[in-house]
Amino acid sequence: MATSRRPEKPSALLENPIPSSSPAFGTPVHPINPRKTAPIRAPPALKPAPKPTVLPILLPPATLRPLAFRTFTKKHNLTLTSSALQSLASFIGRQCGSGWREEGLAEKVLEEVAKSWKKCSGHVIVEGDGDMLKGILKTLEGSMVGGRIAPASGLSRQTSFNFASGTDGQDTGALGSRPPLDSNTSFGMSGLEVEDKEEEEEFLKDPREWMKVVGAFDQPKLIYNVTQKHFDKSTTKPSLFPAPSHKTDLFRQRYHVVHQRILRNETFQAPTFSAARSATLNRTGSVSTSQTNTITPIANLLGRSGSTHLLLGMLVVSPTGTLALSDLTGTIALDLQHARPIPENGAYFAPGMIVLVDGSYEEDYGNPASGSNSTLGGIGGIGGTIGGKFIGFSVGQPPAERRTTTLGGGSEESDKNSLQGPAFGWTDFLGLGSERATGTKMTRLASKLLQPTSTYNIVMASDLHLDIPSTLSALRTLLRTYTPAPSDPHPVYPLAIVLMGNFSSKASLAGVPGAGSIEYKEHFDSLAGVLADFPQLVAHTSLIFVPGDNDAWPSAFSGGAAVPLPRKEVPSMFTNRIRRAVVEANREVWGAGKAKGKEGEVIWTTNPSRLSWFGVKGELAILRDDVLTRLHRTSIRFSEPEQDDEEGMPDATAVLTEESQEAMDVDPPNRPPVNAAEQEQLDSDTQSARALTRTLLSQSHLSPFPLSVRPLHWDFAHALNLYPLPTALVVADTDAPAFVVKYCGCTVMNPGPIDESGGRGRREGRARWVEFDVGKGVGIVRSEE
Structure with a gap:
C-alpha cells in the first residue's frame, strides 16, 4: 500500500516566519519575497560639552x-590656622x-569644607598641615566644574566626605563608598539642599548678623574711567602723605x-528720533516738548x-577775590548780580560746589585770556582763565x-519707567558685593x-558730652526707653x-584745664558705669561710637578746630572699661552657653563711616560735623528776585526749576510734601533742613568745600562720597535743628544734641535722639523725659 507524501514546504517558508496575510482567500502564502534591510547602526557618540x-x-x-x-x-x-587659611586661599x-567674590563661589567652597571637616573630625581647630584638609580639598577638586561644585557629583552631606575607616575595617583613603545612583541621598532631596536651608535659617535668625560697619580707611578707592565710563579700583595704596598731584585728582x-x-539724566540726553516720534515713545505716558539741554x-x-x-x-x-566758575577746560569770571538761585531758599551755593549756571557770555577783547591754571587742572582747551x-x-x-537708578534693585514699576538700566549694577562701592551679584x-x-509687623x-x-552730668542723665533716658520690661514675652x-561725639565739651588733650588724658579716660569710665546698669539692652544690641573734633587724638594739636577728614576712632587706651562692661553684660545675660542670637x-x-545691612540692601552714612554753620558762613547771597523774572526765563532755567521740585517729605512721615508756593510759608528750621538735604545729596559729597574751609586727606576723600546715594544719612550738626527729611529716596536725619537743656529750645531734663526703622525706611525724632 502506497503512502502519500506531504509536499515539503519551500525553503522561503522556513526562512521567513511571517504567515500569509489571507490564506482562506487563496492568496499565495508568500507572494513577495521579504525585503532585505541594512542593519541599523548605532548613532555616533556625542562629544562631551x-x-x-x-x-x-x-x-x-x-x-x-x-x-x-x-x-x-x-x-x-571653628578656628582657622594661618596654614589652613593659606591652603584655602590657594x-x-x-x-x-x-x-x-562677585559670583559667591568662595562662600560655597568654604561652606562645603567647613561642614566636611565637622563630619570627619571633631577638632575645633582647622589645621592646614595635616592630611585631613588636604584630602578634603583633593576630593572637592575633582567635583568642581567651572569654579562651582557640581550638583550631580554625589557630594551629599551624609556620604560625600567620609574619611573615616570603612565598615569593613579597611581605610578608604579619600572617598568612602558612594551610595547607588537611585538612592535619595545622591540627587534631589539630599542633605546638600535640606540641611543647608535648616542651618541657614538657624544661623540667620538675628538680623544683626548681616550688619557691618565699614570705616573710612577700609572703603575701596574707586576712580571713574572717562573713556570706558565705569569705575576702576585704584592700583596705588592710599597714603596720608600723597603726591601733590592727588590734590588735583580729588576735585577732578x-x-x-x-x-x-x-549726562545720563533724561533732561540732558539728545533725542534719537524726531520730536513727534519721541513724544509717542515716551514711556511715562506724558508728552514732553521741552528742549534738550547741552552743557x-x-x-x-x-x-x-x-x-x-x-x-x-x-x-x-x-x-x-572775585567769584569764578572752573571746569576741566578753563575758568571764567562770574557775574551773579542779577542771578537767582533755583529754587528760592531751597539750597546753598558756596565755593567748592559743582553747580549749573545758565547765562550769557560777554567777551572782553581788551583783556586776553591769562595763563593761570584752572582749579581743576584743565586737561583740554585753553586750560586757563x-x-x-x-x-x-x-x-x-x-x-x-x-x-x-545707580545700582538697580528697585521695583518693577521704576524699572519700566526708566529709559536705561542701572548704571553701575556690577560695581562694588563698599567692598560688600555688587547689586547684580548679591542683590537678589x-x-x-x-x-x-x-x-x-516688627520694628x-x-x-x-x-553730642554725648560725658563731662556734663545732665548728658549722662539724658543717656540713661535713652537706654531706659529701649529696655523692655521683664514681663514682656517678646522683647x-x-x-x-x-553714639556720636563730641564726647567732651572741651578740646581734650589740648592743655585745657580739666580736659587732660586722665580726665578724658575717667569720662569713658563713667559711661561704662551707665551701660552696666542696662545689661539686657547692652547684650542684645551693637554700640557704635563715632568721634568728634574735640576727641583724641586730633584735638591735642587742633584745640577743637576743624581737623582733616576722615579721622580715626578714639584710641582703645581710653575705652577699655567700656569693652569690659559689654563683656560682663554678655556673660550675665547669656551665661556660659551659646547665645540664641x-x-x-x-x-x-x-x-x-558707613553702616550697612544685608550687603547692598541698605546703607547708612554717618558724619559728625557742623556742616550747616560752615554753609551759613561761606554761601553766596543772592539779590531779591524781581516780579517779571518768570516771564523772560530761558529754557534751561525752566528745566532747573522743574528738576528742583522733587517731593521732599519732612518729619513726621505722614506730612504731605509742599510745593514752591508754600516754600515761603515754612519756618526757618524747616527751610534750613530742606536746603541742607538738597545741597549734600545734589553734590554727592559730605564736604563740598575748598580744602581751606574743610581740610581733607587727599587719598581718603573718597570716603566722603555720596554716590550712589545711601539709604539713609545722619549728619550730626549741633547748630542745625533736629529733623528727618527724605529726598530722592534717601532719608537724611540730624539728631541734634542728646541733652536738650544745652541745645536748641533749652528744655531741661529731656533727651532727644533719632530712630530709623530699617524695614520701613522711616525715621523720626524722639524726645523723652
Missing part, C-alpha cells in the same frame, strides 16, 4: 580672611578664579562723578560773545540720582528676617545704638 575654564588668580590670605572667618568661626564655631584662587573725580550723572565747556565760549549757554563747573574764588565774564541768569544744583540673595534674606530700629544720638531691642558688641569707628 567642553568644561568651562577658570583663569587662576593669586588670592592673598588676608583678602579671604573676613569671608573665611564669617563662615568657619561665626557660623560653624585652592580658591586656583579653582574659582576672579569670580570668587568729584567733577567726573557729577558730570556723568548729569557747554568753558573753553568753547571763546568767540561766542552774546550767546546763551548752560555751564557746569565748580564755584571758586579767583586770586583777585578766559577773558570776559559770564552773566548768570540762574544757578542751580545738579539733579540728584536715586540709588535704584540679600533681598530674599531681608524679606525673610525683617518681618513687616528694627537704629538709634542715633549726638524688642534696637539693632544698633550709634548675636551677642552684644561695641564698635569704635571712624568719622565718617
